[in-house]
Amino acid sequence: MIVEPLILHHDTKTTLPGLREALTALPAAPPAITFAEYTALTASVRSLYDEARDDYLRLTLRVPTPEQELSTRILAKHIISNPRRKNSRRGLMVSAPMFYGKTELALLLARSVEQDHAKKFPDYADNGEVPVVWVEVTDHATGKALLSQIIRFLAPTITLPTQITTDNLRRRAVELLHVHHTKLLVIDEAHNLGGSEPSSVIKALQNESSATVVLVGINLASGKAFGSGEGLQVTMRCDLVELRRVDIRTEEGMALWRRWVAIFDRNLPLCEHIPGTLTRNAPALHAAADGRLSVLAMIIERLMGLFGLSVGVMG
Structure with missing residues (x-):
């Protein structure tokens, strides 16, 4: 009997090679x-x-869930409609407490978008197209840090000036998302974003880029990042999918x-x-x-x- 070992070369999904490896790492039984x-x-x-x-x-x-089916349906609708909108583009929030499978659901959505794009455009990778961008934010992350991650995902060899402004970073990020035909921008651990600046950056990305933003995190609609103040503007633009525990009393x-x-x-x-x-x-x-x-x-x-x-x- 020959059993081929699974060999992974990348430790994180926050690089293009790492994300594509994560999306294709599906070993057979x-x-x-x-x-x-x-x-x-x-x-x-x-x-x-x-x-x-x-x-x-x-x-x-994997097992199918109602939240997966709902999220897939919402996301497909937004990916089709957002390029035809000129502002206030729609997004998706995947929210739950810890250990509910939020990131796994986002990964399933990302895989679906990547595979669908590959079916329509078989040479997409050779043509430099990046249908999915994945970033993960750390505690108290700023809008500038978020934009820098997007830029480095799409242009890993770029050197960013230390004194670059948020506006210039945003313009570069939006341009790269457009050039690489990005359809889906996943922002994982989004509950770590704090203050008005990250919210305004995400709102600007929704206005200026046709990529659909998916925010993944803990209790997003009621948390510090998107539950009040300017963060509510982002929340109001997003469909909310909350993962819940199953009640077997019903x-x-x-x-x-x-x-x-x-x-x-x-x-x-x-x-x-x-x-x-x-x-x-x-x-x-x-x-x-x-x-x-x-x-x-x-x-x-x-x-x-x-x-x-x-x-x-x-x-």
């Missing part, structure tokens, strides 16, 4: 084998096999949660795994995950480590 075949593998091959199923579980196996909530667990159950890459084990324990998994999909995924990963790597059987 390793071949199904019996526990006897697993134990017969050499130590080196067994280690590669374990890495392969861990990579598949972490990077490829029939709809229980059905959704069982569906999520069942998808993991059917696709769990364990030797001789009998689907149904996880699904029967859906209520217990809900309690352990507190109704949060991202925590459920972490629990499944740990179960893989506990049962998959040391025993090889779960059924």
